Amino acid sequence: MNETVHAKFGMGASVLRTEDDAFATGQGRYTDDIKAEGMLHGYVLRSPHAHARFTITDTSAARQADGVHLILTAADIAHLKPLSNVTPIRNEDGSEIVNRDLPVLCDGIVRHVGDAIAFIVADSTAEARDAAELIEVDFEDLDVVIDTEGALDEDAPLVYPQAGTNLAFTTFLGDREKTAELFSKAARVSELRIVNSRLVCNYMEVRSCLSQWSEAEGYTVTVCSQGAHGIRRHLAAITGEDAGRIRVITPDVGGGFGTKVFPYREYPLTMEAAKRLGRPVKWTSDRSEHFVADAHGRDNIAYARMAMDENGRFLAVEVDLIAAMGAYLHCYGPYIPWLGMTMTTGIYDIPAMAVTCRGTYTNTTPLDAYRGAGRPEAAYLIERLVEQCAQDMGMTPDEIRNRNFIRPDQLPYKTPGGRLYDTGEFAEHMKLCMERAGWNGFDKRNEEAGKRGRFRGIGMSTYIEACAFAGSEPAFLTLEDDGTILIRIGTQSNGQGHATAYSQLAAEKFGMGVENFRVHQGDTAVLEKGGGTGGSRSVPLGGISVARAADALAEKVRKVAAGELEASPGDIELSEGEARIIGTDRTISLAAIAKAASESDRNASAEYTQDEATYPNGTHVCEVEIDPETGSIEVVAYTIVDDFGATVNPLLLAGQIHGGVVQGIGQCLNERVVYDEDGQLLTASFMDYSMPRAAEIPNFHFETRNVPSTTNAMGIKGAGEAGTIGACPAVMNAVNDALRRKYDAAPIDMPVVPHLLWEAIEAARTGA
Numbered sequence: 001m002n003e004t005v006h007a008k009f010g011m012g013a014s015v016l017r018t019e020d021d022a023f024a025t026g027q028g029r030y031t032d033d034i035k036a037e038g039m040l041h042g043y044v045l046r047s048p049h050a051h052a053r054f055t056i057t058d059t060s061a062a063r064q065a066d067g068v069h070l071i072l073t074a075a076d077i078a079h080l081k082p083l084s085n086v087t088p089i090r091n092e093d094g095s096e097i098v099n100r101d102l103p104v105l106c107d108g109i110v111r112h113v114g115d116a117i118a119f120i121v122a123d124s125t126a127e128a129r130d131a132a133e134l135i136e137v138d139f140e141d142l143d144v145v146i147d148t149e150g151a152l153d154e155d156a157p158l159v160y161p162q163a164g165t166n167l168a169f170t171t172f173l174g175d176r177e178k179t180a181e182l183f184s185k186a187a188r189v190s191e192l193r194i195v196n197s198r199l200v201c202n203y204m205e206v207r208s209c210l211s212q213w214s215e216a217e218g219y220t221v222t223v224c225s226q227g228a229h230g231i232r233r234h235l236a237a238i239t240g241e242d243a244g245r246i247r248v249i250t251p252d253v254g255g256g257f258g259t260k261v262f263p264y265r266e267y268p269l270t271m272e273a274a275k276r277l278g279r280p281v282k283w284t285s286d287r288s289e290h291f292v293a294d295a296h297g298r299d300n301i302a303y304a305r306m307a308m309d310e311n312g313r314f315l316a317v318e319v320d321l322i323a324a325m326g327a328y329l330h331c332y333g334p335y336i337p338w339l340g341m342t343m344t345t346g347i348y349d350i351p352a353m354a355v356t357c358r359g360t361y362t363n364t365t366p367l368d369a370y371r372g373a374g375r376p377e378a379a380y381l382i383e384r385l386v387e388q389c390a391q392d393m394g395m396t397p398d399e400i401r402n403r404n405f406i407r408p409d410q411l412p413y414k415t416p417g418g419r420l421y422d423t424g425e426f427a428e429h430m431k432l433c434m435e436r437a438g439w440n441g442f443d444k445r446n447e448e449a450g451k452r453g454r455f456r457g458i459g460m461s462t463y464i465e466a467c468a469f470a471g472s473e474p475a476f477l478t479l480e481d482d483g484t485i486l487i488r489i490g491t492q493s494n495g496q497g498h499a500t501a502y503s504q505l506a507a508e509k510f511g512m513g514v515e516n517f518r519v520h521q522g523d524t525a526v527l528e529k530g531g532g533t534g535g536s537r538s539v540p541l542g543g544i545s546v547a548r549a550a551d552a553l554a555e556k557v558r559k560v561a562a563g564e565l566e567a568s569p570g571d572i573e574l575s576e577g578e579a580r581i582i583g584t585d586r587t588i589s590l591a592a593i594a595k596a597a598s599e600s601d602r603n604a605s606a607e608y609t610q611d612e613a614t615y616p617n618g619t620h621v622c623e624v625e626i627d628p629e630t631g632s633i634e635v636v637a638y639t640i641v642d643d644f645g646a647t648v649n650p651l652l653l654a655g656q657i658h659g660g661v662v663q664g665i666g667q668c669l670n671e672r673v674v675y676d677e678d679g680q681l682l683t684a685s686f687m688d689y690s691m692p693r694a695a696e697i698p699n700f701h702f703e704t705r706n707v708p709s710t711t712n713a714m715g716i717k718g719a720g721e722a723g724t725i726g727a728c729p730a731v732m733n734a735v736n737d738a739l740r741r742k743y744d745a746a747p748i749d750m751p752v753v754p755h756l757l758w759e760a761i762e763a764a765r766t767g768a
Contacts, residue, residue, distance in 0.1 A: 008513075009503075009504055009507040009508060009512070009513050009514050010504060010505070010507060010508025011504065011505065011508060011646075011648055011714075012646075012647060012648070012649075012650070013504060013649065014649060014650045014651045015500055015504055015514055015649055015651070016500075016651065017497045017499075017500045017651070017652070018499050018500045018503060018514055018515065019493075019497060019499050019500065023252075028252045028254075029251045029252050030205055030208070030224065030251060030252050030253070030254060031205075031208040031209065031210060031222055031223060031224045031250075031251060031284075032205075032208040032282075032284045033251075034210055034222055034251065036210060036212060036280035036282075037280070038279045038280060039210070039279070039280040039281070039282055040069055040121050040122065040123060040273070040277065040279050040280065040281050040282070041121070041122060041123070041124055041125040041127075041128055041281070041282055041283070041284075042119055042120065042121050042125075042128060042266065042269065042270055042273060042281050042282065042283035043119070043120045043121075043122070043125055043128035043129050043131075043132055043283070044116050044117075044118070044119055044120075044265070044266060044269070044283070044289070044293075045116070045117045045118040045119070045120065045132040045135055045137075046113075046114045046115060046116055046117065046289070046292065046293065047106070047110035047112070047113060047114065047115040047116075047117055047139075048113060048139075049110060049113065049139050049141060049679075050110075050111075050112055050113050050144045050146070050363040050364075050675075050678060050679020050680065051110065051111055051112075051141070051142040051143065051144045051157070051159070051363045051679060052109070052110055052139040052140055052141050052142055053108060053109050053139070053140040053142065054106075054108065054109070054110060054117065054137050054138060054139045054140070055108070055137070055138045056073055056117070056118065056135060056136070056137050057136045057137065057138055058135070058136040059071050059073070059118075059135050059136075061134040061135075061136075062120065062131040062132065062134040062135045063131075065122075065127065065130060065131040065134055066122075066127055066130075067122040067123035067124060067127035067128075067131075068120065068121070068122045068127065068128070068131045069121045069122060069123070069277055069279075070119075070120070070121040070273055070276060070277055071118060071119070071120050071121075071131070071135070072105065072118060072119040072120075072121075072269065072272065072273065073105060073117070073118050074103065074104075074105040074106060074107035074108075075107075077104055077105060077268075077269075077272055079240065080104045080238055080239060080240075080268055080272065081104075081237065081238050081239075081240065082101035082102055082103045082104065082238075083101060083102040083103075083104065083234075083238060083262075083263055083264070083265065083330075083331065084099060084101045084237070084331075085099050085101065085329035085330065085331065085332075085333055085334060086234075086331055086332065087331075087332050087333075087334055087335030087338075088334075089169065089171055089334045089335060089338050090171065091169050091170055091171060092170050092171055092172040092356070097168065097169040097329075097334060097359075098163070098168075099329055100159075100160060100168070100327075100328050100329050100361065101328060101329065102265065102328045102330070102366070103116075104116070104238070104265050104268055104269060105117065105118065105119065105265070105269075109142075111159055111327035111328070111363055112292070112326065112327040112363050112364050112365055112366075112679065113292050113365075113679055113680055113681055114289070114291075114292025114293045114365060114681075115327070116265050116293075117135075117137065118132070118135055119266075119269045119273065120132050120135075121273045121277065121281055125284070142157070143157030143158075144157055144363045144677070144678055144679040145157045145158070145159065145166060145361075145362050145363055146362050146363055146364055146675040146676075146677070146679050147362065148299055148300075148301055148322055148323075148324040148360055148362060149301050149322050149360075151166040151360040151361060151362050152165075152166060152167060152322070152358065152360060157363075159327060159361040159362065159363055160361060166360050166361045166362070167358060167359070167360060167361075168325045168329065168334070168358075168359035168360060168361050169334060169357075169358070169359045170356065170357070170358050170359075171334075171338060171341075171356075171357050172354070172355065172356050172357070173338070173341045173342065173344075173353075173355050173357075173417060173418075174344075174352065174353040174354040174355050174416055174417070175352050175353070175354065175416065176354045178316070178351070178352040179316045179317075179318055179352045179353060179354035180354075182307050182315040182316035182351060182352050183305075183307040183315070183316055183318065185307075185309075185315065186307035186308060186309070186315055186316075187308060187309050187310040188307075188308045188309075188310070188312075188392060188393060189305055189306065189307050189308070190305065190306045190308070190385065190388045190389040190391075190392045190393075191303075191304070191305045191306075191388075192303075192304050192384060192385050192388045192747065193301070193302070193303055193304075194300075194301070194302045194303075194304060194380065194381055194384050194385070194749065195300075195301055195749035195750070196298045196299065196300040196301075196302070196376075196377045196380055196381070196728075196750075197298060197299065197667060197671075197672070197673070197749070197750050197751050198296055198297070198298055198299035198324065198364075198367075198673040199296060199297040199298050199299075199370055199667055199671055199673065200290075200291055200294075200296055200297075200671070200673060200683075200689060201257050201258070201259040201294065201295070201296070201297055201370050201371075202290075202689075202691060203254060203255030203256060203257060203259065203260070203494075204254040204255045205224055205253065205254025205255060206284065206285040206286065206287060206289075206290050207223075207224055207260065207264065207266070207284075207285045207290070207294065208223070208224055208282070208283065208284040208285065209221060209222065209223040209224075209266055209267050209270050209282070209283055210222040210223075210270070210280060210281070210282040211267070211270035211271040211273070211274040211280065211281050211282075212274055212280045213271070213274040213275040213278070217245070217247070218241065218242075218244075218245025218246060218247070219235075219239075219241065219245060219246045219247065219271050219274070219275075220247045220249065221235065221246065221247070221248050221249070221267060221270070221271060222248075222249045222250070222251065223248060223249075223250060223267060224250060224251075224253045224254070224256075224260060225248070225250045225253070225256075225260050225261070225492065225522075225532075226253070226256045226258070226260045226261045226492050226494060226532050226533045226534055227250075227261065227490065227491070227492045227530060227531065227532015227533060227534070228248040228249065228250045228490075228492065228521075228522045228523060228524050228530065228532075229248070229490055229524055229527070229529055229530040229531070229532060230261065230531075230532045231248050231250075231263060231267070232246050232247075232248040232524050234262075234263035234331075235248070235263060235267060235268060235271065238263065238268045239268055239271060239272075246524070247523070247524055247525045248523075248524045249522060249523050249524075249525075250492055250521070250522030250523075251522065253492065253493065253494045253495070254494075254495065255494055255495055256492075256494035256495075256533065257370055257371040257494075257663075258297070258368070258369035258370050258371055258372075258373055258534060259294055259295055259297070259368065259369070259370060260494065261331070261332075261369060261532065261534050262295060262330065262331040262332070262368060262369075263331065264293070264294070266283045266285075269283070270282065270283050287685065287686070288684055288685055291681060291683075291684040291685065291689070292365055292681055292684060293365070294365075295326075295330050295331075295365070295366055295367060295368035295369075295370075296326065296364075296365045296366070296367050296368075296370070296673065297367065297368070297369070297370025297371075298367075298370060298376075298377060298667070299323070299324035299367055299673075300321060300322065300323050300324070300337065300340075300377050300381075301321075301322045302319055302320065302321045302322070302381050303319070303320040304317065304318070304319045304320075304381055304382075304384075304385045305317065305318045305319075306385055306386075306388075306389050308389060308393065311403070312389065312390075312393040312395055312399075312400050312403055312404075313403060313404060314348055314349070314350045314389070314404045315350070315351060315352070316350065316351060316352040316353060316354070317344060317345060317350055317352075317353045317354075317355075317382070317385070318353070318354045318355075319341075319344060319353070319354070319355040319356070319381065320356050320358075321337060321340075321341070321355060321356065321357040321358070321381075322357075322358050322360060323336075323337035323357055323358070323359050323360070323367075324359075324360055324362060324364070324367050325359045325360060325361055325362075325366065325367055326361070326362060326364045326365050326366035326367045327361065327362065327363055327364060327365070327366055328366045329359075329366070330366035330367060330368040331368055332368055332369050332373070333359075333366060333367055333368050334359055335374075336367070336368065336369055336373050336374045336377075337357045337359070337374055337377065338357065338374070339373060339374035339375065339466075340374030340375060340376075340377040340378035340381075341355045341357055341374075341378070341417060342378075342415075342417035342418055342419055342466070343374070343375050343378035343379070343415075343417060343419065343464070343465065343466060344378055344381070344382060344416075344417055345382065345415050345416055345417060346378070346379060346382040346383070346386075346462070346463065346464055347405055347406055347421075347424065347426045347462060347463070347464045347617055348382070348386070348401075348404045348405060348406065349404060349405065349406045349407070349410065349413075350404070350416065351416070352416055353416040353417065355417075363679045364675060364679065364681075365681070369534070371660065371663055371720075371721050371724045372465065372721040372724050372725050373534075373535070373721075375465040375466060375467075375721065375725050376664070376721070376724050376725045376728060379461065379463040379464070379465065379725045379726065379728075379729060380728045380729045380732075383461040383462070383463065383729030383730075383733065384729055384732065384733070384747070386400060386401065386404075387459070387729075387733050387736070387747075388747070391740070397459070397460055397733070398430060398431075398434060398439075398460070401426075401427075401430060401462055402427055402430075405426045405427050405430075405462075406421065406424070406426065407427075408423075408424070408425050411423055411424060412710075419466060419613070419615070420612055421464070421615050422612075422614075422615065422709055422710045422711045423645070423707045423708065423709055423710055424464070424615065424617050424643060424707055425643070425705070425707055426462060426464075426617060428705060429462075429617070429618055429619045429641045429642070429643055429705045430460070430462050430619040430641075432619075432641045432703075432705055433460070433618075433619035433620070433621050433639055433640065433641035434460070434619075434621060436621075436639045436641065436701055436703070437458075437621035437623070437637065437639035437701075438637075439458065439621065442456070442458045442623070445623070446741070449625050453627070453628070453629070454625050454626060454627050454628070455625070455626055455628065455738055455741070455742045456623060456624060456625045456626070456636070456738055457623070457624050457626070457734045457735055457736070457737035457738025457739070457740075457741060458621065458622070458623045458624075458734055458737055459621070459622050459624075459729075459730050459731065459732070459733025459734030459735070459736070459737050460619060460620065460621045460622075460730055460733060461619070461620050461726050461727075461728075461729035461730040461733065462617075462618070462619045463617060463618060463619075463620070463722075463725050463726040463729070464615055464616070464617040465615065465616055465617070465721060465722060465725045466613040466614075466615055467535045467536035467537065467540070467613060467614055467615075467616060467717070467718040467720065467721065468535065468536055468537050468540035468541055468610060468613060468614040468712065468716070468717070468718045469535055469537065469610075469613045470610055470611050470612055470613065471531060471537065471541065471609070471610065472531070472541060472545070472607050472608060472609040472610070473489065473490060473491060473530070473531050473537065473538070473541040473542035473545055473607070473608070474489070474490070474527075474529070474530075474545055474605060474606070474607035475487060475488070475489045475502075475542060475545035475546040475548075475549045475605065475606055475607070476488040476489070476527070476549065476603065476604075476605045477506065477546070477549045477550055477552075477553045477603070477604050477605070478602055478603050479553065479557065479590060479593065479594045479597065479602040479603075480518075480594065481591065481594050481595070482591055482594075483516070483577055483589055483590030483591035483592075483593075483594060484516045484517065484518060484590075485506060485510070485516065485517050485518070485550075485553070486517075486518050486519075486520060487502050487503070487506060487517060487518065487519045487520065487546055487549075488519075488520045488521075488526055488527055489502065489519070489520075489521055489527070489530065489542050489545070489546065490521065490527050490529060490530010490531055490532065490542075491521060491530065491531065491532060491533045491537070491538040491542045492521050492522050492530075492532055492533045493521060493533070493538075494533060496533075496538065496652070496656060496720065497649070497652040497655070498519060498521065498533075498538055498539075498542075499517075499518075499519040500514060500649060500652060501538075501539050501543060501648050501649055501652055502517070502519050502542070502543060502546045503517035503519060504648060504649060505543050505544075505546045505547040505550065505648065506546055506547065506549075506550035509547070509550035509551055509553075509554045509574075510550070510554055510557075510574045510575075510577075510590075511573070511574050511575035511576065512574075512575065512576050512577050516577060535718075535720075535721075536616075536718030536719060536720035536721060536722075537718070538720075539648055539716060539718070540610070540614055540712050540714075540716045540717070540718045541608060541610060543648060543714070543716070544606075544608040544712070544713050544714055544716075545606045545607055545608045546606075547606075547714070548606035548608060549604045549605050549606040550604075551606075552604035552605070552606060553603070553604035554574055555569075556597070556600075556601045556602075556604060557574065557579060557590065557593055557597075557601075558572040558574065558579065559601070560593050560596055560597045560601050561579030561588050561593055563596075564588050564592070564593070564596055565579070565581055565586055565587075565588055567581045567586075577589060577590050577591075578590065579593060608713060610711065610712060610713075611711075612711045613711070614645065614709050614711050614712050614716070614717040614718050615709075615717060616642065616643065616644050616645070616717040616718055616719055616722050617642070617643050617717075618640060618641055618642030618643055618644075618722065618726055619640070619641050619642075619726075620638070620639070620640050620661070620726035620727060620729075620730035621637075621638070621639040621640075621730060622635060622637070622638050622639075622727075622730040622731045622733070622734040623635070623636050623637040623638070623734060624636065624731070624734045624735055624738060626735075626738050626757070626761075628742075628758075628761050630754060630758065631754035631755060631756070631757035631758030631759075631760075631761060632754050632757075633669055633735065633752065633754070633757065634696075635665060635669075635696070635697065635698050635731070636698060637698055637701075638661065638698050638700050638701070638730075639700075639701045639702075640657060640661070640700060640701065640702045640703070640723075640726065641702075641703055641704070641705050642657065642702070642703075642704050642705070642719070642722060642726075643704065643705055643706050643707050643717065644704055644706055644716070644717045644718065644719045644722070645706055645707065645708050645709040645712065645715045645716050645717035645718075646706060646708055646709075646714055646715040646716045646717075647704060647706065648716070653704075653719055654702055656719050656720055656722075656723065657700070657702055657719065657722060657723040658700055658702070658723065659723065660720075660721060660722060660723020660724040660725075660727065661700060661723040661724070661726070661727045662692050662697055662723075663692075663723070663724045663727070664723065664724045664725075664726070664727020664728045664730075664731060665692055665696075665697065665727055665731055666691060666692040667727075667728055667750060667751060668727070668728055668731040668732055668735070668750045668751060668752060669692070669696075669731065669750075669751060669752055669753070670690040670691060670692050670696075670751065670753065671689060671690065671691065671692075671751055672689070672690070672751045672753050673689070674688075690753065728750065731750075732749075732750055732752075735748070735752055735757075736748065739760065739761070739764065742764075743761070743764035743765065744764075745760065745761075745763075745764040748760050
């Protein structure tokens with residue numbers, strides 16, 4: 001059920017992105033593009049050791065080096081608070097977890113390669129880097145633990161010896177008694193160990209920040225982020241400065257994926273240096289630094305069991321989840337697996353669940369939100385497990401799903417994880433996706449591949465996610481002197497096309513093109529508050545606020561126009577930048593209305609509040625072809641049918657889905673994080689860490705089969721993470737289907753980079 005296009009530039013229209021001319025012609029304005037008079041440059045001296053005690057023995061040569069203005073060590077910034085975990089989940093016994101926060105600069109001990117030791121400020125980055133090499137540091141190596149699961153072994157080296165364990169927390173969700181009872185009645189139990197591999201979030205624009213300070217105005221921090229207001233709140237907590245004296249500006253941002261939501265050490269360091277020196281201080285990461293300093297994603301290991309009756313009906317699911325935290329509890333670190341736990345049962349009618357999550361410390365880069373933040377991990381777990389159930393029961397993938405889907409007549413449906421699904425027709429989008437993918441013709445295509453010495457697999461996932469969580473996002477619209485309209489909102493585009501989407505939603509209220517609207521985000525001096533971007537909240541929450549504010553402003557404009565044209569407001573229509581008395585040629589331009597209107601009549605605002613999350617869902621079908629001689633995998637076809645409730649702009653939506661699917665494919669087939677036994681990251685550059693390339697990605701078939709949300713005022717469910725959430729299980733189910741068909745091989749885990757797949761094929765061939 002696709003939407004009706006309401007207007008040329010309104011809801012449902014495929015409007016080209018208004019942002020792209022600037023980006024395509026090099027006119028984008030990113031943080032590192034910004035220069036300030038008298039600007040200095042910062043550099044972070046980082047630990048080359050994964051776990052060590054250290055002493056800075058001499059900084060004199062570095063302080064006297066050419067161009068150096070300041071060197072900061074832990075002793076110099078004792079007043080700065082650490083970067084804290086802000087999601088204090090509780091242990092299963094009700095006790096609070098013990099936070100292990102990131103110090104702005106380490107004091108005597110480092111816990112992962114890339115940990116920050118000193119901050120050097122000089123006339124140029126090159127001079128700061130040269131000076132860093134002159135700082136004399138004595139290191140005493142300590143034992144290292146890098147294995148997520150092995151960290152819980154009794155003899156494992158301890159990241160925090162005072163704790164006596166590497167266990168960061170143990171939390172639980174579900175009903176143990178009910179789950180155990182249903183398992184005792186099961187006719188069949190399927191089991192699977194599942195690895196959700198660690199990822200480095202490689203956005204196009206590496207992080208950068210520029211801090212300035214004055215006695216009169218306080219701090220101005222320009223930083224690439226996913227929300228200026230959230231960063232300001234964190235910086236106020238770290239520095240102890242009143243938030244009103246910190247202005248955060250975020251210009252254009254080249255990708256975020258969750259990882260630019262957080263504060264990082266360099267932000268308070270540049271602030272401190274700017275205040276001490278009375279000059280602007282900029283820091284910009286390089287790509288190698290990014291690999292070890294910016295939060296990583298995923299890294300879960302799960303032991304999952306499904307209880308079934310004799311007909312393959314799911315009775316209960318039990319999961320023991322081990323989630324890596326890295327060396328510290330990062331900003332939202334513990335919350336990410338907990339959020340995934342709430343989505344454990346997917347779109348299946350499973351009466352009970354018991355999910356235990358144990359967070360572990362290792363001498364590795366900390367973990368935090370990465371596109372989907374827990375929901376991709378949950379979807380991967382349940383979809384891999386459901387596939388195993390189908391194999392064990394001798395059923396096809398669609399048959400077991402159809403038997404266990406939550407039916408439309410069961411909605412709204414409260415899950416064992418506490419989620420309240422409002423609408424969906426899960427069997428219908430699966431059926432349509434299988435048709436579009438040519439599922440029934442797979443055997444013929446596989447036979448043809450065999451003639452070329454290759455073999456194929458086909459796999460699906462039927463996923464659901466939670467997004468647009470309870471909350472609000474106010475929007476403010478102003479009629480400008482020239483008759484255009486300014487939209488101010490506290491979300492932050494990282495490339496999603498916010499300016500186009502928001503303009504569309506306002507444009508249909510005024511009957512004019514999106515080029516007449518300007519969107520301003522990313523400045524705490526312009527907006528009092530803002531929720532930032534994450535969890536697909538921008539359009540489902542902020543978009544509705546924009547539409548409602550546009551309604552209010554349009555009503556004010558009609559009243560002013562009516563006064564100027566001596567007519568009734570009900571007789572005024574807005575179109576093409578003018579107000580017109582309906583059925584006549586008597587008009588007045590919006591510019592003239594702006595001149596005649598009071599300040600109040602030129603402004604309108606709205607704040608839509610939502611009390612529950614929305615739940616996008618869909619089916620992905622992936623078909624792969626494998627070369628057994630090299631272990632190379634080609635994704636030969638990829639089909640998607642999604643339910644996003646309602647679509648604002650099909651072009652923007654397709655871009656989000658395509659990008660998300662590519663990230664999922666990348667995790668499965670390309671991206672591999674490898675630490676050696678000493679905690680060195682061996683895959684710390686694009687020479688060793690493979691990213692998916694355009695030539696490796698097929699054309700996608702993507703369509704929607706939308707069932708409007710009853711939770712959201714415009715029926716929108718959100719879509720930002722959906723591609724990634726559906727992709728990983730579809731790809732891996734396809735790979736494992738190929739191995740099972742060809743060699744009757746047991747399932748393997750991602751990432752299936754060629755040499756690892758080749759080894760699995762050889763083992764299957766030889767029975768090793």
